[in-house]
Amino acid sequence: MLVQQISVFLENKSGRLAEVTRTLASNNIDICALSIADTTDFGILRLIVNKPQDAEKALSDNGFTVSCTDVIAIAVEDKPGGLAFVLEILQDNAISIEYMYAFVGKTGNEAFVILRVENPEDALRTLTNCDIKIIPSEKIYCNVK
Amino acid sequence: MSFWNEKYECMSRDEMRKVQSERLIKTVNRVYNNVPTYRKKMDEKGILPGDIKSVDDLKHLPFTYKQDLRDTYPFGLFAVPMSEIVRIHASSGTTGKKTVVGYTKEDLEVWSEVIARTFTGAGLTKESFLQVSYGYGLFTGGLGAHYGGEKVGATVIPTSSGNTKLQLSLMQDFGTTHIACTPSYALYLAEEMEELGIKRSDLKLQAGIFGAEPWSESMRKEIEDRLKIKAIDIYGLSEVIGPGVACECEYQNGMHIPEDHFIPEIIDPDTEEVLPEGSKGEIVFTTVTKEGLPLIRYRTKDLSSLNYERCECGRTEVRMSKVTGRTDDMLIIRGVNVFPSQVESVLLSIGETAPHYMLVVDRKDNLDTLEIQVELSTAMFSDEVKKLEDIERKITKEVQSTLGISAKVRLVEPKSIQRSEGKAKRVIDKRVL
Ligand SMILES: [Zn+2]
Numbered sequence: 302m303l304v305q306q307i308s309v310f311l312e313n314k315s316g317r318l319a320e321v322t323r324t325l326a327s328n329n330i331d332i333c334a335l336s337i338a339d340t341t342d343f344g345i346l347r348l349i350v351n352k353p354q355d356a357e358k359a360l361s362d363n364g365f366t367v368s369c370t371d372v373i374a375i376a377v378e379d380k381p382g383g384l385a386f387v388l389e390i391l392q393d394n395a396i397s398i399e400y401m402y403a404f405v406g407k408t409g410n411e412a413f414v415i416l417r418v419e420n421p422e423d424a425l426r427t428l429t430n431c432d433i434k435i436i437p438s439e440k441i442y443c444n445v446k
Numbered sequence: 447m448s449f450w451n452e453k454y455e456c457m458s459r460d461e462m463r464k465v466q467s468e469r470l471i472k473t474v475n476r477v478y479n480n481v482p483t484y485r486k487k488m489d490e491k492g493i494l495p496g497d498i499k500s501v502d503d504l505k506h507l508p509f510t511y512k513q514d515l516r517d518t519y520p521f522g523l524f525a526v527p528m529s530e531i532v533r534i535h536a537s538s539g540t541t542g543k544k545t546v547v548g549y550t551k552e553d554l555e556v557w558s559e560v561i562a563r564t565f566t567g568a569g570l571t572k573e574s575f576l577q578v579s580y581g582y583g584l585f586t587g588g589l590g591a592h593y594g595g596e597k598v599g600a601t602v603i604p605t606s607s608g609n610t611k612l613q614l615s616l617m618q619d620f621g622t623t624h625i626a627c628t629p630s631y632a633l634y635l636a637e638e639m640e641e642l643g644i645k646r647s648d649l650k651l652q653a654g655i656f657g658a659e660p661w662s663e664s665m666r667k668e669i670e671d672r673l674k675i676k677a678i679d680i681y682g683l684s685e686v687i688g689p690g691v692a693c694e695c696e697y698q699n700g701m702h703i704p705e706d707h708f709i710p711e712i713i714d715p716d717t718e719e720v721l722p723e724g725s726k727g728e729i730v731f732t733t734v735t736k737e738g739l740p741l742i743r744y745r746t747k748d749l750s751s752l753n754y755e756r757c758e759c760g761r762t763e764v765r766m767s768k769v770t771g772r773t774d775d776m777l778i779i780r781g782v783n784v785f786p787s788q789v790e791s792v793l794l795s796i797g798e799t800a801p802h803y804m805l806v807v808d809r810k811d812n813l814d815t816l817e818i819q820v821e822l823s824t825a826m827f828s829d830e831v832k833k834l835e836d837i838e839r840k841i842t843k844e845v846q847s848t849l850g851i852s853a854k855v856r857l858v859e860p861k862s863i864q865r866s867e868g869k870a871k872r873v874i875d876k877r878v879l
Contacts (some may be wrong), residue, residue: 306828306829308828308829310822310827310834310857310859311859312858312859312862317859322509333622338831339831340831340834340835342856342857343830343834343856343857343858345829345830345833345834347829357844361824364859364860364861365859365860366822366823366824366827366859366860367824367827368824368827368828368829370829400830417829
């Protein structure tokens with residue numbers, strides 16, 4: 302049920318992001334979602350792609366510092382309060398979020414939210430018990446197709 | 447024109463050689479008989495004290511390295527019993543073991559004498575007020591300048607370093623005429639004065655004696671323009687005695703060496719051959735009057751050259767040029783000696799292998815800045831910003847505590863630091879000297 306996220310270290314200099322996307326494109330890898338966390342000196346690019354293993358290899362072969370992390374993808378109703386509902390559940394269960402980002406799929410009225418937590422397996426159980434809709438990786442990947 | 451010790455400062459070259467020869471012979475005997483390291487070094491070369499008949503034979507003697515001081519830490523190279531040592535100074539020991547230097551009463555006299563000569567050359571008299579803004583303590587700068595100033599008979603104000611506002615107010619209240627500090631601190635003082643609205647006419651400053659870090663002619667001009675003083679360059683290293691190993695006269699054209707105490711040579715650092723007059727190479731010193739820690743042919747690793755022409759000031763003492771570099775990769779950042787290898791060991795303590803790194807030294811607002819670029823490895827990488835910032839903080843803190851300087855740490859992408867095929871290039875020095 303967990304989704305593999307690729308994280309890439311990027312110095313804040315021009316052209317680096319383009320380089321990443323070029324590398325993925327030339328390896329026929331589709332980007333489903335991305336987010337960038339940045340500081341003055343560097344950024345961390347987080348990617349959900351259709352072929353995480355291939356992406357990790359292609360990027361590290363091209364000299365990037367890459368890591369692969371398990372994250373949780375959930376679906377929330379694309380309306381006011383949709384996300385708040387999920388966050389409350391996490392808070393009530395003392396699951397703290399390291400970071401999160403959202404994106405909208407191509408179909409339906411659901412938004413996808415990627416959650417990075419300390420212990421994803423535990424969080425997964427809690428969320429399932431509370432009837433939050435977990436999106437398996439295959440679905441994320443094909444949803445964008 | 448005033449001299450402190452005209453006899454020696456203006457001696458003919460022939461007379462000077464005679465003085466040096468006599469004193470060298472005595473020193474060689476002393477170290478051979480009292481310092482096992484020297485006896486061993488000389489025995490290995492097959493040289494007996496009796497073989498040294500004049501200063502011409504200096505070239506046959508073995509070299510002394512900083513490593514010899516470390517190997518015999520703390521007092522192994524001392525040539526007198528500890529009961530005769532009245533003062534000890536030490537380097538900060540950031541490159542490993544500290545190096546310790548010891549002085550007898552007579553050595554402190556010699557030290558004060560050589561500084562008195564240099565200060566007199568810079569215009570200091572009994573009427574002067576000398577503010578010593580070098581750090582006091584194990585570092586030789588503060589106390590060296592202090593005793594030299596007292597020897598001249600000036601009124602010494604031992605402010606030590608830091609507390610700039612107080613320094614400036616004392617400077618006004620006491621009528622400081624001379625200041626001894628690092629050149630970058632002099633510029634900092636100028637800035638603070640402007641900031642605080644202290645006018646030049648509030649001060650009686652005439653000259654400053656600046657050393658302990660490399661500085662350029664343009665920096666000299668800036669100091670002279672902004673503080674309206676004469677900026678005099680002084681050179682020294684604690685192993686030889688401290689500040690006062692060489693210093694400019696008012697003509698500011700090379701630093702006179704009190705050769706009756708310290709005999710300089712310029713050698714090729716690779717072949718170790720003595721180079722002809724005027725050549726640029728590593729400057730090597732032999733002390734010929736020191737009792738506590740006499741050093742034979744001490745390798746400074748500083749690059750300079752010697753000029754034996756009589757100076758306009760009338761002194762016949764040889765002049766050494768400004769140090770233009772080092773034979774090793776030591777950096778002096780805000781007066782602190784920094785070796786890239788020290789940074790490397792800090793980085794090693796962070797990860798399992800030392801990542802590639804580069805030290806970028808620059809000068810902003812007249813203060814040296816150090817940026818440490820560290821290539822992030824996969825092992826160090828995390829998808830959380832907080833963890834990467836922790837790494838930066840940890841390196842900054844370790845560098846601060848082991849090297850004693852603040853540095854900006856910047857994580858960079860792998861392979862972004864240029865590789866070299868030979869010796870790794872670890873330093874980009876952007877300071878214009
Ligand atoms: Zn002169």
